Amino acid sequence: MNHLTPDDIAQFDEEGYLVFEGLFDHDLNERIKADVDQLMIDRETDKRRxxxxxxxxxxxxxxxxVVDRVADLMNGKKFVxxxxxxxxQLPGERGAPWHQDYAQIPHTNRSHLMVHVFMYMNGLNGEVGDLLVMPGTHKKVMANDAYRQFQFEDLPGSRTIDNLAHGSIVIVHSALQHARRPKPGGGIYKRYFIDTSYCEEGILWPSYPNIAEINRVALETGCDRNGKYAFLYDTSQFFERKDYMNTLNEKNQGSLALQL
Ligand SMILES: [Fe+2]
Structure with missing residues (x-):
């Protein structure tokens, strides 16, 4: 039951995202919210973990x-x-202008799949922040900020997602242009937002600097669910971007094809 239909997969390939409303049951959703509550308290008190x-x-x-659906999008390929x-996010939260989050330096192709999973524990209700998506943009190769000048505007063909049940998720191709449009807020609505992300194996992906430590903790604390999902926490699939930026900046002139 965690699997996608051929229609889902075709829709994802065409549009670059899939919505699953109310995916998490009440108990799981509440447990996750309690962790986010604790996280926000810890951030305030500088007890960062x-x-x-x-x-x-x-x-x-x-x-x-989540992961079994992502596995179907990966079409049998392993991923991390x-x-x-x-x-x-509370009333008054600022927006996030149009952007995409595909991790590649520089952007030259979309050979391997990366997805983001946006999770809304309290759903979306038109207050605080709407999700905007631009279907099909995941098929284009462009810089992360290529649409930034459009800020939070509706664009021809763009869609606004502002009404989702509690515990909903949206799986997006990471190269899909999207934005968070700020809304004035109606009162007490708290917009819980979590995103996780997964990368197809076969190439090295730019990572956060402490990925090895994060993966060590994941395995130590049983996030691999008795080994079934241990493949997710494989540090060997990543590289440290700062080690390469100087060389790239020096060589990134003209047609890179001439430098291969
Ligand atoms: Fe994003």
Whole structure:
């Protein structure tokens, strides 16, 4: 039941995203929210811990209802977990202008799949922040900020997602242009937002600097669910971007094809 239909996969390939409303049951959703609540308190009090060390957030990175769907999009290829971010957003939250999050330096192709999973524990209700997506843009190769000048505007063909049940997720191709449009907020609505991300194996992906430590904690705390999802926490699939940036900046002139 955690699997995608051929229609789902075709829709993802064409549009670059899939919505699953109310995917998480009430208990799981509440447990995750409690972890985010604790995380936000810890951030205020400077007791910073990596997200993987929070029991529910760590486990969320291998949540079968998410990861098994991602596996279907990967079409039999192995893949690894790239990151988890989590927070809540309150009335007055600023927006995030149009952008895409595919991790590649520089952007030259889309040979391997990377997805982000956007999770809304309190759903979306038109307050605080709407999700905007631009279907099909994942098929184009462009810089992360290529649409930035459009800020939070509706664009020809763009869609606004502002009404989702609690515990909903949206799986997006990481190269899909998307934005968070700020809304004035109606009162007490708290917009819980978590994103996790997964990368197809076969190439090296730019990672956060502490990926080895994050993966060590994931395995130590049982995020691999008795080994079934241990493949997600494989540090060998990543490289450290800062080690390469100087060389790239020196060589990134004219047609890179001439430098291969
Ligand atoms: Fe994003």
């Amino acid at each position: 990596m997200l993987m060390a929070y029991p529910e957030l760590g486990l969320l990175t291998s949540e079968p209802s 977990h790239h990151h988890i971010h989590a927070r809540w």
